[in-house]
Amino acid sequence: xxxxxxxxxxxxxxxxxxxxxxxxxxxxxxxxxxxxxxxxxxxxxxxxxxxxxxxxxxxxxxxxxxxxxxxxxxxxxxxxxxxxxxxxxxxxxxxxxxxxxxxxxxxxxxxxxx
Numbered sequence: 621x622x623x624x625x626x627x628x629x630x631x632x633x634x635x636x637x638x639x640x641x642x643x644x645x646x647x648x649x650x651x652x653x654x655x656x657x658x659x660x661x662x663x664x665x666x667x668x669x670x671x672x673x674x675x676x677x678x679x680x681x682x683x684x685x686x687x688x689x690x691x692x693x694x695x696x697x698x699x700x701x702x703x704x705x706x707x708x709x710x711x712x713x714x715x716x717x718x719x720x721x722x723x724x725x726x727x728x729x730x731x732x733x734x
Contacts, residue, residue, distance in 0.1 A: 651702055658702075662695045 629637075669688045672681050 655699055655702055658695050658699045662692055662699075665692050665695070 665688050669685060669692070672685050672688070
């Protein structure tokens, strides 16, 4: 009785996997840089909003405050949407579908046998 050892991956497979991981890392770095830029812009807008709130009695100041608030809300939505992507949920989602389906079938089989 000998235990079979799994075949070691070839160099080309390792290089392909490494290039995939590098591409994923680059994508994550780009998303992080975009989030940093959005956060910096949001901070500048909040500073400007606080500065303008002292002059709320002027009509043009109120208009600018509303514009700034809209831009801050848009940046918040964009940052939240960039934080989570379908690709990060794809593998866990299909794992839940697969194992949930197997659990359902197993339960149905056990109930029908009882």
